[in-house]
Amino acid sequence: MQMPKTDESVIARREELAAGLREIVPGEGVIDGEEELRAFDCDGLMAYKQLPLIVVLPETTKQVSDILKYCHANNVKIVPRGAGTGLSGGALPLADAITLGLGKFKKILDIDFENRCVVTQPGVTNLGITTAVEHAGFYYAPDPSSQIACSIGGNVAENSGGVHCLKYGLTTNNVLGVEMVMMNGEIIRLGGKHLDSGGLDLLGVITGSEGLLGVITEVTVRILKKPETARALLIGFPTMIDAGNCVADVIAAGIIPGGMELMDKQIIHAAEDFVHAGYPLDVEGLMVVELDGPDAEVNYLVERVEEIANTANASYIRISENEDERARFWSGRKNAFPAVGRISPDYICVDGTIPRKKLAEVLRRMEGISEKHDLRVANVFHAGDGNLHPLILFDANIEGELERAELVCADILTLCVEVGGVLSGEHGIGVEKRDLMGTMFTEDDLKQQQRLKCAFDPGHLLNPGKVYPELHRCAELGKMHVHHGKLPFPDIPRL
Amino acid sequence: MADTLKPENDVQLLDAIKWAISEKTPLEVVAGGSKRTYGRPTQTAATLDVSGLAKIKIYEPAELYMTAQAGARMSEIDAALLDAGQQLSFEPPDLGPLLGGSENVATLGGIVATNLAGPRRIKDGAARDHVLGFNAVSGRGEIFKSGGTVVKNVSGFDMSKLMAGSFGTLGVMSTITVKVLPMPEKVRTLLIRWGADVPDDHVAMTAMSQALGSAHDVSAAAHLPAAITGRSGVDYVKSSSGGVTALRLEGPEPSVKHRTQVLKDEIKGFAEIEELHTKNSATLWREIRDVQPFVNCDNLPYVWRISVPPTSGSHVAASILQYLGGEVFYDWGGGLIWLALTAVPGAGAETIRAALMEMGGHATLVRAPSDIRGSVAVFQPLSGPEAMVTAKIKEGFDPDGILNPGRMYAGI
Secondary structure: OOOOOOHHHHHOOOHHHHHHHHHHOOOEEEEEOOHHHHHHHOOOOOOOOOOEEEEEEEOOOHHHHHHHHHHHHHEEEEEOOOOOOOOOOOOOOOOOOEEEEOOOOOEEEEOOOOEEEEEEEEOOEHHHHHHHHHHHHHEOOOOOOOOOEHHHHHHHHHOOOOOHHHHHOOOHEEEEEEEEEEOOOOEEEEOOOOOOOOOOOHHHHHOOOOOOOEEEEEEEOOOEEEEOOOEEEEEOOHHHHHHHHHHHHHHHHHHHHHOEEEEEHHHHHHHHHHOOOOOOOOEEEEEEEEEEEOHHHHHHHHHHHHHHHHHHHOOEEOOOOHHHHHEEEHHHHHHHHHHHHHHHOOEEEEEEEHHHHHHHHHHEEEHHHHHHOEEEEOOOOOEHHHHHEEEEOOOOOOHHHHHHHEEEEEEHHHHHHHHHEEEOOOOOOOOOOOOHHHHHHHHHHHHHHHHHHHOOOOOEEEEOOOOOOOOOOOHHOOOOOOOOOOOOOOOOOOO | OOOEEEOOOOHHHHHHHHHHOOOOOOEEEEEOOOOOOOOOOOOOOOOEEEEOOOOEEEHHHHHHHHHHHOOHHHHHHHHHHHOOOOOOOOOOOOOOOOOOOOOOEEEEHHHHHHHOOOOOHHHHOOOHOOOEEEEEEEOOEEEEEEEEEEEOOOOOOOOOHHHEEEEEEEEEEEEEEEEEOOOEEEEEEOOOOOOOOOOOOOOHHHHHHHHOOOOOEEEEEEEEEEEHHOOOHHHHHHOOOEEEEEEEEEEEEHHHHHHHHHHHHOOOOEEEEEOOOOOHHHHHHHHHHHHHHHOOOOOOOOEEEEEEHHHHHHHHHHHHHOOOOOEEEEHHHHOOEEEOOOOHHHHHHHHHHHOOOOOOOOOEEEOOOOOHHHHOOOOOOHHHHHHHHHHHHHHHHOOOOOOOOOOOOOOO
């Protein structure tokens, strides 16, 4: 993985920079001891590690602003970091950059049930928001699988999803406002407790920008009333193709389930061995379909999904009769990753999205990719929205396996793009998929995205080396290339 | 007479913009023209009419998306979706009649460029939440795209959000992919018919907040004060002696039946309750969506669209109307104020913006004569850093100011 060229002059000024930061954040908020820095050397993508130059853990927006102003003035790079659970290396440190952690921003600032929103600091966990409002029957809908640990600020940076986003949307559809500090130290407030923007939708641009545009210091999210009931169906199929068709049939029937997950045989067995969820072992594909809402609606839709599944050649159907049973249906799916960790020393979790109708083709071709590189691939999908999480199983201690696993990953993502899908459904580009951006975007597409970056951070000091394989200088991007009088003009109809 | 360029394909669109750049000729970008007067008047020497890019290119009901050219008429899109039992769930409004034009000429590009949304905004989002991807030509004369056809996509910056609501100032979209969803099987609306003795709108905000804070999945909540109800084509609304609060329930039939009953019981303490069925529901919500109460009101020349925290809706409106003559109604559970004003100086902009200071929000002048739109801030004034970023984004996409220059702000 090629990272931007390290600026040795910045590394040489490490002590001076640490002293400068201590002026802003006194006490233990500035970390520069090697042992302590090690705790920050990677995020959830643990294949890549790098010690940061310095870590700073501010506690106030003013401190964040002063840190960025200081780094801006000193031309020092910043890597923003939330809880460090991201799976694409978005918070991977750089040797010549300061990692700015928001872990001390842990307060919920305002719970407003009447306006159905919560104002919170960015270091609060995703689940922490739900915990703070569930006594009144409310919850925060996006539910990434790391929700117990991941922070809401990180969710905004990554536009996180989760199993329920088919029905309830991604982070971007659930964020109402942010306070953000820009690289020059200016504090900007976007949105609030109201909907939409009065000008350009900068909030929409910030969401999912992977720490390249600013550092989020406050978030306002909308909360929803918990559905009266949720019931799940566990549906097994003799082939994955049958399962894929059933997914399409449910959607085609006008039903948008709260969650619709699909696992292949390897996952089913690994999960069953691990948590004993009661999964059938004689099926090739297993779906968990959850319907939530008012009792009357859920019961009606459960029946309809059951009918559809029967017609779609299901060989096994069970319907949860109580909360315990529903939780058990989910337990295998929710523990799929650690379960795979028991059958393989290492794995890479891929995150592409495809059009649902391409599932059969993609499954078939993934088998080919798996055979070509001689590594096993196990499959879990957010089937409802076409988001695939193939797990590439390998052993990093066997020479060449990591490299082969990376090739499998790249081949699968390229396949996703080829069939009309995208590189990342919910984990972000980060460093992991950065070099594949060219498979999805043209040079002009990427340049236009970078011009957006230039509006926020013209010096490319925020999170360089992430998302874009090559950062063009803003001055170069700003130039217009017009060839007067040389443009071909066919007959454009004129009135 | 100014030139009108009317491209019939993407190549011609690109050529038209390249021509404008090389001739330094700013373009007014139009398609159906229903919202041509929405925004500041542009100083343009030529018109780029994209209504020739009008085809629905791909519609895959089972994949829940449609790709159409930007100039495709909403009426045609709606008809195609209806055939498959689907819809754009953000309920795109038709503002043609409100702005003095015809109905059914609005296009997908126009709806996205203005980021509009109807009553279901509170549940399912606005145009911004439904654009999955697009192709466009920038003011640099370069083709660029973003997004795709799938809902879950975090590959690169979310440029779809930027294009939605940019009023054609950054790029001219040629094709747009939108998320489509199944239509609900059943629709019911509960009306709270407040008596003539209910003095203000505050209690209606409370009722809507309670309904939206319930588990009954209310998909729209609006309040029409007594002065407005008489203009409705729905008898139960028209005949009410006081204001009317409307709450919509949608979904599978057994669910709607059940929720209607339970919600009815929960709100019956407020006032008399009536129930609207399919046809009346559709009529009422279309009236609200399209701001029909303020269509053809000669005595109310100015119409504002104001987004605020829902429970502060009636307070913001009251604090404006204590100084200015006009009428108001509320959508989005109180969070969207439609305000029509008499011919007050400066269209009331200063009073309105002052009223937003405390609770936050934004106000846009949707209807006013050209001279007024040229002299007052049509869009919510930006903070210093926001204005700086906005100007730099414009510079990055349209450095020569070729596309709708000045439509949103001076220089933007």
